[in-house]
Amino acid sequence: MLSRREEDAYRFIRDFIARHGHAPLLEEIALGLGIRSKGTVHRYVQAIARAGLIELVPGRHRGMRLRGQTPGGKxxxxxxxxxxxxxxxxxxxxxxxxxxxxFFMGPNRFVLKVQGDSMIDAGILDGDMVVVEQRPRAGNGDIVVALLDNEEATLKYIRHNRDGSITLIPANAALRPITYAPERIRIQGVVVGQMRSYR
Amino acid sequence: MLSRREEDAYRFIRDFIARHGHAPLLEEIALGLGIRSKGTVHRYVQAIARAGLIELVPGRHRGMRLRGQTPGGKxxxxxxxxxxxxxxxxxxxxxxxxxxxxFFMGPNRFVLKVQGDSMIDAGILDGDMVVVEQRPRAGNGDIVVALLDNEEATLKYIRHNRDGSITLIPANAALRPITYAPERIRIQGVVVGQMRSYR
DNA sequence: CTTGAAAGTTCTCATAAAGTTCTCTATCAT
DNA sequence: ATGATAGAGAACTTTATGAGAACTTTCAAG
Incomplete structure (x- = not known):
């Protein structure tokens, strides 16, 4: 549990490392927080290290390293x-x-792993994860998980036509939109987010 | 079995922590409940702690922690x-x-909001968030945040050439790869993740 | 390899801010 | 009446914050 100024110092260190590629000096932290005493800053840094948020190499200049944790486990x-x-x-x-x-959490949401390239022009690539909110209806232009004839599930843009039919539009120049009678389509959910991890 | 005001105080504390990420001061609780005496507030807080709803670190400023955290926060x-x-x-x-x-957290990581279409063919669209891991070196084919001449920051694929030069390759058919002398390029980090939210 | 400036470490001191402990008063339902 | 609930506020203790001196270690320039 960090105090207010300790938390300030932690945020400063984190941003500094991200921006500069290396840890700040005590004096740089002091400057950033508007403190004149590096002794005081040193005390804060120790507290942050004790809280497990950074790792310290004693003595060494700029001897701080971030650890993959955040205050409150958030x-x-x-x-x-x-x-x-x-x-x-x-x-x-x-x-x-x-x-x-x-950013992603919400009620009635789940994640699907995408296979295939049908939405590639919408920036949804093979292997991506999409966050889907379970919902039986969608608006025009939404990306939906649609179940066709209770057999095939696909990820497509949706358009409701005047005559009640539904068009599913892939985001891939190689594929064509197809229009279906509404009773053949069941909307399983609407895509509300997408994420990708590069390994 | 909290009294009415004790329950008020508990709700206030919970909301405050959710909002601010840290516990309130006694005076902040007092203000929130329309009480002037922090002594009174202290009595309530003690009662809440005795009821097992929060955990106290005596003496400490903002020394309260919620207990029985709802797993919905995960x-x-x-x-x-x-x-x-x-x-x-x-x-x-x-x-x-x-x-x-x-999926996304790790040491030395930060998030950038992408502006522009230079990586559109890699599924990184205008407005997306990219998770960047700060790192001074990257492998061929990595997507990097590169600082050019200490002036321009760009998001590109990177390739290290035999002669030591570095080529930055956009993922956009409308743009061309450009090769630079290595001293003009500083790698600020490597993209390790990407995310998008549909509203 | 030396050496001195720069950076980290360890103290002490001072003050402001926050928590703790009291006592006192008032209301209200039993 | 009596006890539970509310609140005010004074007095006191402990933390939090900051300054700065003195000292040790690191690091880079020569």
Missing amino acids: ATLPLLGRIAAGQPIAAIPDQEEIDLSE | ATLPLLGRIAAGQPIAAIPDQEEIDLSE
């Missing part, structure tokens, strides 16, 4: 900023941390 | 199975769960 990562071609990383002022559980 | 979603065009959802036996923190 699944949060620092949101450093935006990256765009042609500009350095622009800090996002309003939001400092992204909470993975808030 | 960042896991059920992994139902695979979805592929042409087949029903193939249930994965043993209702697996996917832990978002394990």
